[in-house]
Amino acid sequence: MSTVTAIRQPAVDYLDTLLTSQPQLTPSRWARVNTLRTEALAHLEELQIPTLRDEEWRFTDLARLTRLSFEPVRSASLLLPTDIAPFCLGDVSTRLVFVDGIYAPQLSSQATESGVVVTHLSAMGADHAARIEAQLGGHQITSDNVFAALNTAFLHDAAVILVPRNVELAEPVHVLFLATQVGVANHPRCLLVAESGSSVTLIEDYVALQDGPYLINPVMEIVLADQAHVKHMRVQRDSSQAFHMANCAVSAGRASRYQSVSIAMGAQISRYNLSVLLGEGAECAVDGLALIADSQLADTHTCIDHAKPHGISRQLHKCIAGDSAHAVFNGKILVRQGAQRTDSVQSSRNLLLSAKAHVDTKPQLEIFADDVKCAHGATVGQLDAEEVFYLKSRGLSDGVARNLLTYAFAGEIIDRIPVASLKHRLQQRVLEQTGIAL
C-alpha cells in the first residue's frame, strides 16, 4: 500500500480489507512480478468492488460477498495422493496441483516431453524466464478490472506451461486447484504460452474438499503464437458456499485456433470474464455451461474481439437454472474497423426449471467493419412439452422425463469436451445433479 498521510474515512472500504495482507508479501525474485504488483496496486487506488450500478455488474449483486471477511492462506494443508485421487483423470498424467493456491510438488508430475515446460513460477529456471516473463501480465486485463488487479497485487506463484514451436503435446495438462480451507482468500494464477505451430490441451480445474465459504480469484492468461492450437477445458466445482471471481485473457495469433469449453457448477456466486483477442485468420470456439440450483448465481461475461480480418468465432453458451438460482450471460462481440470477412455466430440458450429461477442474457454486438457475417440469438424457456410427452409415452415418469431432458440440454456442451475421462466424469456429475439413474 502507498503510504497515506491524509486522514482515512471511518468506514473501511471492502477492497481495503481484502488488501490488508498484501504488504506482507515477500518481494519476488522476478522483477516482472514485483513490477506487476506495484502497477496493480496503483490501479486499485482507482477501483472499487463493483455494485449493481456498474454496467458490467448490473445483474450481479455481490452483497453476499462483501458481508464476509477472508483471511490470507497462512499455511499449506498437507494432502496425500489418495485425497486427490477422485479428481485425477485416468488418461492424464501431467498435473500441476495447487492446494489453497500453494503449489504441492508431491501431488504434481511434470511433462517428460523435451522442451515442454510445465512448472510453477517459483521453480522456473532462468532459461525459460525470458519467454515467460514477457507474457506474464501482458494482456491488459488489470487496468479496469478490480478482481484481476487484486489477483495481480498478490501475484507470487503461478502455474506455467510453455509449449515450444511445432511441438504437439498429445497428452493434456491438468492444472488442479483444490480448496481445503474455509474463510480464506486465494488468488491462483496460470500462464500458458503456445509457441508457433504448437498444440496443447489444458484442463483448468477448481474443486473443493469442504463445503464452506472462501474467496477464490483466479487469473488465466493464454497466449497462442501464430498457427498454435489450444484446447482449453475449464471446470468449476467449488464449494456451494464459495465465491469464484475469475478472469481469463486469451491472445490468439495469426491463423491460430482456440477452442474452449467452460463448465460452472459450484460456488454461491461465480463470475467468469473471458476475453479473446483474435489475430488475422484466427479461429475460436467458446462454449459454456452454467448448471445451478438453490440460490446460486453464475455470471459469464465474454468478449470476443475480432481485431483483424478473416477471424472466425463460434460461441454456444447454455445456462440451466433450477430452484431460485440466477444465471447471467453477457456475450460481447467486437468487430473492429478493418476486420473484414469476420464470421461470427453466437447463441445463448437458457433453460429454467422452476418458476423462481431467473436468467439475464444479453448479446452485445459492436460492429465497425462492413463486410462481415455476424449472427446471434438467445432463447429462454422451459422444457419442451412435446419432448416431455414423447418420453412419457415410453413409460418414463414426469420427473424422470424432465431430468433426462435437462441432462440432454447440458449434454450438448459436455459432449464437446475432447478429453474422454473428463467428459465421462462430468456426465456422471450432471446425471447425479439431475437425479437420473442411467
Place this chain on the structure above:
Amino acid sequence: MINPNSPVLLEVRGLCASVNGIEILKGLDLSVRRGEVHAIMGPNGSGKSTFAKVLAGHTAYEVTAGSVLFEGKNLFALAPEERARAGVFLAFQYPIEIPGVANSQFLRLSYNTLQAQRGKEELDPLEFDDFVREKMKLLDMNPDFLDRSVNEGFSGGEKKRNEILQMALLEPGLAILDETDSGLDIDALRVVSQGVNQLITPDNAIVLVTHYQRLLNYIVPDFVHVLDAGRIIKTGDKALALELEERGYDWLSTPHQSAGETIAAGVSA
C-alpha cells in the same frame, strides 16, 4: 387375424375430443380384439392423428365425451406414462429429436422402466447392448444409431425405424402407428412393415393410422375403417382400402349409388 372368441382389447364408445376449443372427434366408436390389425383411413383433417394422440394421452387434446376401455379398464384414468406401462404404444408421425441423449440410453431406460413395471429383469448397459443389436438386425438398422442422439439428424425413414425398434423392445399390447408410412420410400416401407409384421402376435393388436393404401399392401389389415369429420363412417376389410385408393373419399360422404348401378340404370332407360 380375426378370431371372434378373442377378448376385446380396446373398446372406444362415442369418443369426442377437441383441441384449442375445436371439436375434432365427434363420436368415434371402435372395437379391437386381441390378435387383430385395424387400419384407420380418412381425408386430411378427419381426426386420425387426433385419435392416436388422445389414446396416448397428449394433454393438448381434451376429451369431452365418450369412453375408452383398455383391457376392460378406463384408459382416461391413466397418465401417459401409466398407459405406456400398461402396454399402449404410440409410434409418432413426427418422432421427437432429443439432442444430448444417446439413443442407447433412451432405449435402455424405456425398456428397463417397462421391465420393472412387469416385474421382470432389467438389463445393464452391456446386456442391453447385445439385446438391442439383435432387434436392430430385424429392422436392418445400423448399430451406429445407438450412439447418436435420439432421432437427431435421422432421415424420415430412420426415425420411423427407430419407432418400430422401440415397439420391438417394449412389446406393447396395443400399438398405434400414426402415419408410419409418411415420408418413407419403398425400401424403407418394406423393411418397417416386415418389422411390424414380425411383432404381431395373437395377444396384441395394431391400429394403423394411414392416409394411403400403400402401407396396407405390406401390413395386411383385418379391418379398415374410414374416419370422416371425427366419426367412423364405414368399416370393411382390405378391399375397402383398395376401393378408396381408386375412388377417393368423397363417395362415402354422400349417399350415392355405386358407379355400376348408375350406368346400368342409364342403359336401361
